[in-house]
Amino acid sequence: MSDPRSSTSSPARAALEPVTRPLAGWRKFQSDVGPLYAANGLIGFIFAATGPVAVILSVGVAGGLSEAQLASWIFGCFFLNGLLSIAFCLMYQRPLVFFWTIPGTVLVGPALAHLSFAEVTGAFLATGLLMLVLGLLGWVRRLMEAIPMAIVMGMVAGVFLRFGTDLVFAVRDTALLAVPMILVFLALSALPAAAKRMPPLIGALLVGTALVLAGVGASPAHLPDGAALAREAGRWFAAPLLQEPAFSLQAMIELVVPLAITVLIVQNGQGIAVLSAVGHPVPINAVTVACGAMSMATALVGAVSTCLTGPTNALIASSGERSRHYAAGVVVGLLALAFGLLSPLFTRLMLSTPPAFIATLAGLAMLRVLQASFVTAFKGRFSLGALVAFVVTVAGLPIASIGSPFWGLVFGFAASALLERDDFKAAP
Numbered sequence: 001m002s003d004p005r006s007s008t009s010s011p012a013r014a015a016l017e018p019v020t021r022p023l024a025g026w027r028k029f030q031s032d033v034g035p036l037y038a039a040n041g042l043i044g045f046i047f048a049a050t051g052p053v054a055v056i057l058s059v060g061v062a063g064g065l066s067e068a069q070l071a072s073w074i075f076g077c078f079f080l081n082g083l084l085s086i087a088f089c090l091m092y093q094r095p096l097v098f099f100w101t102i103p104g105t106v107l108v109g110p111a112l113a114h115l116s117f118a119e120v121t122g123a124f125l126a127t128g129l130l131m132l133v134l135g136l137l138g139w140v141r142r143l144m145e146a147i148p149m150a151i152v153m154g155m156v157a158g159v160f161l162r163f164g165t166d167l168v169f170a171v172r173d174t175a176l177l178a179v180p181m182i183l184v185f186l187a188l189s190a191l192p193a194a195a196k197r198m199p200p201l202i203g204a205l206l207v208g209t210a211l212v213l214a215g216v217g218a219s220p221a222h223l224p225d226g227a228a229l230a231r232e233a234g235r236w237f238a239a240p241l242l243q244e245p246a247f248s249l250q251a252m253i254e255l256v257v258p259l260a261i262t263v264l265i266v267q268n269g270q271g272i273a274v275l276s277a278v279g280h281p282v283p284i285n286a287v288t289v290a291c292g293a294m295s296m297a298t299a300l301v302g303a304v305s306t307c308l309t310g311p312t313n314a315l316i317a318s319s320g321e322r323s324r325h326y327a328a329g330v331v332v333g334l335l336a337l338a339f340g341l342l343s344p345l346f347t348r349l350m351l352s353t354p355p356a357f358i359a360t361l362a363g364l365a366m367l368r369v370l371q372a373s374f375v376t377a378f379k380g381r382f383s384l385g386a387l388v389a390f391v392v393t394v395a396g397l398p399i400a401s402i403g404s405p406f407w408g409l410v411f412g413f414a415a416s417a418l419l420e421r422d423d424f425k426a427a428p
Contacts, residue, residue, distance in 0.1 A: 015138075017283030019091040024326065029090070033327040036320050041331025043199060044315040048099055048332075049078075049339055049346075050205050051365020054358045055163070056304075057350055059105055063112025069302055071347040072241040076303025079238065079340025084294050084306065086333035088287075094280045095317045095329040096287065098294065099336075101307040102369070103262040106159045107255065108304060110396060110403045115251050117302065122245035123255035124299035130260050131305075132292030140288050144265055147409075148423070150377050151416060152265055154386030155258070155408040157373035158393025164370055167363025174356035177217035181208045181360045204364055208357050217354035236345040240301040254402045258409060263291055263307045270310030278317045280325070282308070381423035385416030 024032075053074065060070045077100040088096040111120055134140055170178040181204040188200035211217065268291065272282045287308050294306040316328035339346065350358065377386035389412025396404050416423060 016135075016286045016289060017092075020093045024090045024093050029327055029330055032324040033331065034320075034324070037316075037324055037328040038331050040316045040318065040320065041328040042335065043202075044097070044312040044328065045332045045335040045339075046202055047199065047315060048309070048312050048336070051201050051361050052099070052102055053346070053350065054362035054365065055102055055105055056100075057347070058163075058166075058358055058362050059109040059112070061351070062109055063117075065112070065117060067347055067351060068239075068241055068344075069117065070351070071238065071344040072243075072301045073303045074343040074347055075238040075240045075340045076298035076301040077340070078336040078343065080294060080298050080301075080303070081306055082333040082336030082340060084290060084333075085336065086330050088290065089326040089329035089333065092283060092286075093323070093326045094282075095275065095313050095325040096282070097309050097312050097316065097329045097332050098290065098306050099309045099312065100298070100304050101259070101263050101267045102366075103156050103159060103266055104259045104307075105304050106163075107258055107262065107403075107405050110405070111251070111255055114398070114403075115248070115254070116246060118244060118246035119248045119251040120255065121243040121299055121302055122247040123251045123259065124303070124305060125245050125296055126247070126252055126256045127259040127263070127305050128292045128295030128297075128299060130256060130292070131263060131295060132289055134260075134264070135285050135288030135290075135292055138285055140264055140284055143261075144269065147261060147265060147413070148382040148385065148416065149265065149269075150380065150382035150386040151389050151409065151412040152261055153373045154377040154389035154412055155393050155405055156262065156266060157370065157377055158390045158408055159405055160366055160370045160373055161394055163363050163366040166359045167367075170356040170359040170363065174217045174354060177208065177211050177354060177356050178360045180211060181205075181357075182364065185364050201361075201365055205361060208353075208361065212353050212357055217356050236342055238341050238343045242300055243302045245299065250402060254406050258405050259305050261409070263295075263305050264288065267307035267310065271308035271313055274310050274314040275317065278325075279322055280317065381426060382416045382420055384420055385412040388412045388415040 056073060056077070057070060060073065065073070081098045081100065085097045085099075088094075088098070108120055111123075134143060167178070167182075171182070184207045185200045185204040188195050188198055188203045268284075268287060272284065272287075275282050291306045291308065298304070298306055312332060313329070316332060317325045320328075377383070377390065389408040391408075392411050393404050393408035398404060399407050
């Protein structure tokens with residue numbers, strides 16, 4: 001797999017990469033899409049609309065957000081990023097799908113315990129502005145080289161750990177629901193041929209949905225009433241809430257730098273790597289500018305920062321002709337528009353399920369991500385700094401009212417600067 005850092009242009013060049021000429025229009029898309037690329041787009045979209053959405057709901061509910069705020073958040077993540085994905089896939093004729101940063105979403109969880117949502121929204125706006133400036137100046141490569149990935153992933157692993165423990169607690173508290181979902185996930189994961197036909201996470205979702213509808217884990221009174229939903233059909237469609245941001249120094253310090261790092265280094269780095277591995281060069285400056293500008297737009301409806309997705313782009317570029325992969329990305333974008341427009345309906349349905357359903361689905365979705373975080377953090381250089389970042393983040397103790405993920409990065413970097421100086425010398 002190629003290094004994403006090598007794909008970027010020289011830091012001295014701030015010009016955005018030119019779009020592919022001639023531009024792909026609707027007729028070209030229709031001729032390129034085909035059943036295979038439509039199916040790959042559907043699978044990529046379903047992945048984004050299952051476990052990752054469960055992560056948003058898990059964080060939002062724990063942070064005291066209302067159903068309307070959560071629906072607005074999901075609208076921003078899907079509808080607005082769907083528009084961006086369609087535009088970039090057509091302009092560059094490559095699979096460039098944008099969604100939202102999952103690590104950034106998880107970072108917001110602890111912050112909501114002591115910051116208002118308006119302050120968090122202000123941090124989203126500031127993060128978008130920072131990324132926009134970095135993209136216009138062409139400094140993304142410098143940022144990637146300045147911060148050791150191991151320390152960043154040590155912090156990320158500390159943030160993600162609770163999804164693994166919540167999965168265990170779901171088994172303890174609601175085994176009849178959680179265990180079958182886990183068993184189906186494991187069975188499909190162990191059978192590559194079956195996993196191609198039925199992705200493990202989708203299999204777990206279907207089994208869990210069937211059990212919930214059968215009343216497992218919750219009384220039927222807690223389940224959504226079909227007749228009531230039909231009567232409220234007018235409320236199925238998105239009515240995004242414009243958020244009035246508040247700018248506080250505490251929120252800026254706690255969230256802006258960690259959010260920008262998770263987008264530009266963790267998420268975009270992953271997306272660049274998976275696309276480069278299959279022969280799709282990524283317009284890094286343009287992607288960074290787009291993430292910054294769209295993050296500012298999504299912040300206005302209460303949604304976390306935009307990023308170039310790794311898993312979804314990997315799925316839509318997994319098979320078929322390379323020149324037609326972009327069509328699968330357009331399919332993802334179109335489905336995202338529909339999902340975003342119906343965000344209140346999907347939010348209502350998900351929130352009506354037992355807590356163990358969301359905890360299990362989110363935990364399974366994050367399992368491989370958590371594994372990758374540990375591997376990247378502790379496999380080589382800067383492992384002590386990564387350990388310090390992990391321990392400080394897991395401890396969850398704020399300092400000066402600033403959350404532990406920020407301090408995990410600070411103390412992890414300081415530990416490596418003091419005790420792992422040779423690792424800095426060995427860095428490429």
